[in-house]
Amino acid sequence: MSRLLAAAVCAALSTGAIGAPARHAQPPEAAPIHYRFSFPEPQHRWMQVEAAFSGLAQQTLELRMSRSSPGRYSLHDFAKNVYDVHAFAPDGRELETTRPDPYGWNVSGFGSGVTVQYKVYGDRVDGTYLAIDETHAHINMPAVIMWAHGLDERPASITFQEPAGMRWRVATQLHGSQLEFTAPNLQYLMDSPAEFGPETIREFTVGPRTFRFSAHHTGTDAELDAYVKSVEQIVRQEGAIYGEFPEYEPGTYTFLADYLPYASGDGMEHRNSTVMTAAATIRDQRERLLDTVAHEFFHCWNVERIRPKGLEPFDFDRANMTDSLWLAEGFTQYYGPLVLQRAGLVNLPDTLGSFAGLVSSVTLSPAHLVRSAADMSRMAPFIDGGRTVDRTNWPRTVTSYYSFGGAIALALDLTLRDRSNGAVTLDDFMRAMWRTYGKPGGSREGYVDHPYTIGDAEARLADVSGDRAFAHQFFAKYILGHDVVDYAPLLARAGLQLRKRDAGRAWLGDVRVDDRGGAVYVSTLIEPNWPAYQSGLEQDDELRQVDGQRVSSADDLARVLARHKPGDRIPIVFVNRTGRAAATDVVLAEDPHIEVSAVESMGGTLSAAQKTFREHWLGQQP
Ligand SMILES: [Zn+2]
Numbered sequence: 001m002s003r004l005l006a007a008a009v010c011a012a013l014s015t016g017a018i019g020a021p022a023r024h025a026q027p028p029e030a031a032p033i034h035y036r037f038s039f040p041e042p043q044h045r046w047m048q049v050e051a052a053f054s055g056l057a058q059q060t061l062e063l064r065m066s067r068s069s070p071g072r073y074s075l076h077d078f079a080k081n082v083y084d085v086h087a088f089a090p091d092g093r094e095l096e097t098t099r100p101d102p103y104g105w106n107v108s109g110f111g112s113g114v115t116v117q118y119k120v121y122g123d124r125v126d127g128t129y130l131a132i133d134e135t136h137a138h139i140n141m142p143a144v145i146m147w148a149h150g151l152d153e154r155p156a157s158i159t160f161q162e163p164a165g166m167r168w169r170v171a172t173q174l175h176g177s178q179l180e181f182t183a184p185n186l187q188y189l190m191d192s193p194a195e196f197g198p199e200t201i202r203e204f205t206v207g208p209r210t211f212r213f214s215a216h217h218t219g220t221d222a223e224l225d226a227y228v229k230s231v232e233q234i235v236r237q238e239g240a241i242y243g244e245f246p247e248y249e250p251g252t253y254t255f256l257a258d259y260l261p262y263a264s265g266d267g268m269e270h271r272n273s274t275v276m277t278a279a280a281t282i283r284d285q286r287e288r289l290l291d292t293v294a295h296e297f298f299h300c301w302n303v304e305r306i307r308p309k310g311l312e313p314f315d316f317d318r319a320n321m322t323d324s325l326w327l328a329e330g331f332t333q334y335y336g337p338l339v340l341q342r343a344g345l346v347n348l349p350d351t352l353g354s355f356a357g358l359v360s361s362v363t364l365s366p367a368h369l370v371r372s373a374a375d376m377s378r379m380a381p382f383i384d385g386g387r388t389v390d391r392t393n394w395p396r397t398v399t400s401y402y403s404f405g406g407a408i409a410l411a412l413d414l415t416l417r418d419r420s421n422g423a424v425t426l427d428d429f430m431r432a433m434w435r436t437y438g439k440p441g442g443s444r445e446g447y448v449d450h451p452y453t454i455g456d457a458e459a460r461l462a463d464v465s466g467d468r469a470f471a472h473q474f475f476a477k478y479i480l481g482h483d484v485v486d487y488a489p490l491l492a493r494a495g496l497q498l499r500k501r502d503a504g505r506a507w508l509g510d511v512r513v514d515d516r517g518g519a520v521y522v523s524t525l526i527e528p529n530w531p532a533y534q535s536g537l538e539q540d541d542e543l544r545q546v547d548g549q550r551v552s553s554a555d556d557l558a559r560v561l562a563r564h565k566p567g568d569r570i571p572i573v574f575v576n577r578t579g580r581a582a583a584t585d586v587v588l589a590e591d592p593h594i595e596v597s598a599v600e601s602m603g604g605t606l607s608a609a610q611k612t613f614r615e616h617w618l619g620q621q622p
């Protein structure tokens with residue numbers, strides 16, 4: 001970035017425009033890059049791309065396919081689906097390309113411009129890749145855009161060409177209309193997915209803002225109409241948390257939904273839009289789909305504008321890393337179910353089930369003893385869709401920053417409410433983050449000028465709570481440290497009881513086994529906090545006997561355990577995968593799985609104070 005900024009400033013000086021904003025300078029090398037997308041054979045799931053670069057001053061043009069995609073934290077190496085690459089000089093002469101690495105094509109000897117033509121195959125409907133068939137082109141830009149080093153600040157334009165005989169239209173956050181669109185720079189271009197097809201579009205306004213919902217689905221118009229009403233409720237409740245909506249640069253915010261039998265489940269946030277995909281229908285999975293809506297829309301503040309420093313700007317040559325996904329993703333994960341509850345779109349037991357899931361993901365796993373919430377964020381490049389073939393021991397050492405951060409958000413919200421008697425909440429913290437880091441925006445569209453650090457987040461918690469020592473201790477223990485919040489007394493303030501779901505039940509650990517021809521093999525990693533761990537039993541071992549009985553199925557194992565109580569010592573016999581037999585004793589524990597329930601649903605009485613606390617927290621916000 002610094003190299004390009006310097007170029008712009010030099011151009012401003014040479015034209016005598018001293019004191020004028022540098023972005024108004026138009027050096028000759030700022031000629032727009034023009035892309036044309038066409039679809040000669042949509043049934044074969046590939047597209048033709050032409051990219052025209054002009055006004056070039058460099059000797060060699062380093063053309064690249066991205067390795068990463070905004071909002072996805074791992075590498076995807078989009079070059080793998082690109083083929084039939086040809087580059088041409090302005091006079092039509094074909095140019096030789098060389099391959100400096102697996103991700104790019106270099107071209108030289110072109111004069112002042114290069115036009116490159118290539119094909120891209122794509123068959124995955126989600127928020128990261130490309131999917132083409134006769135019903136649509138579902139486009140994540142990094143999967144199709146060949147860009148060039150050093151031209152990040154150039155504007156781009158895209159012409160979409162309909163397949164022969166099709167009447168398709170474009171839904172996107174790009175600027176423009178019909179089949180012609182533009183982006184002010186590479187960052188914005190890559191962040192702007194497009195749905196190109198005969199999709200259905202609904203529109204609604206909340207205050208001064210307009211929202212569009214583009215749906216490619218198998219349901220009815222009536223189902224979509226009712227669904228979009230719920231989406232509007234979510235938008236209103238999230239707007240109430242921040243007190244305002246961001247300025248959406250194209251003038252609208254666009255939801256891009258593909259609910260198709262062959263879609264992969266995903267949600268991907270962008271600055272002024274989101275892509276949501278699922279192998280589901282609105283009729284059958286309404287709540288689950290709305291949970292994704294609530295999560296992704298919350299990102300138009302948290303991540304898209306309140307952005308962790310490590311994600312700004314996105315690097316298309318390598319994976320970005322941040323220590324703050326517990327806040328960027330985790331807090332968003334907490335607000336999803338919370339907002340559905342506030343909007344009256346789900347029942348209380350469902351919401352409490354979501355919260356219990358967040359809490360137990362941390363409390364039942366030994367991973368937080370190994371890695372802090374900040375450390376888990378740094379694992380994202382290996383986890384978020386990243387694929388390698390070797391085994392990991394993540395069940396013991398990694399808890400997802402989604403649930404880990406969600407559990408931290410729940411703890412922080414309840415702690416703030418508890419210590420201030422409801423006067424200060426997590427909503428106040430999010431608003432403070434918005435006002436300091438999000439709302440000031442960026443001097444260039446698609447950029448965030450004030451990304452935050454963990455220290456910044458701690459400082460805002462100190463402001464909001466009015467207690468610097470509290471903020472410091474919270475971060476030291478729960479974000480950077482290995483402590484876990486005691487949730488039961490916090491939930492009790494809202495008349496909610498956290499208790500063991502199967503109290504009194506004997507537990508060997510969440511050991512899963514596969515039956516294979518009458519023999520039983522362990523199919524999970526054995527975690528250090530399970531009774532089975534001390535016996536030496538491990539994944540792939542054959543479990544022969546438990547409590548003196550031959551075990552030949554998962555049901556056999558369950559039946560033996562059901563006869564016992566916590567504290568019982570029972571013998572087990574197994575053969576490990578090297579062929580060594582072992583016989584040892586295991587002391588069974590009590591099943592630690594938890595649930596969260598409303599006291600009144602368990603025959604208790606909800607006090608007036610608990611009722612008020614709960615309503616302020618989970619009730620509709622004004
Ligand atoms: Zn589609």
Ligand SMILES: [Zn+2]
Pocket residue numbers: 269295296299329332
């Ligand atoms: Zn997210």
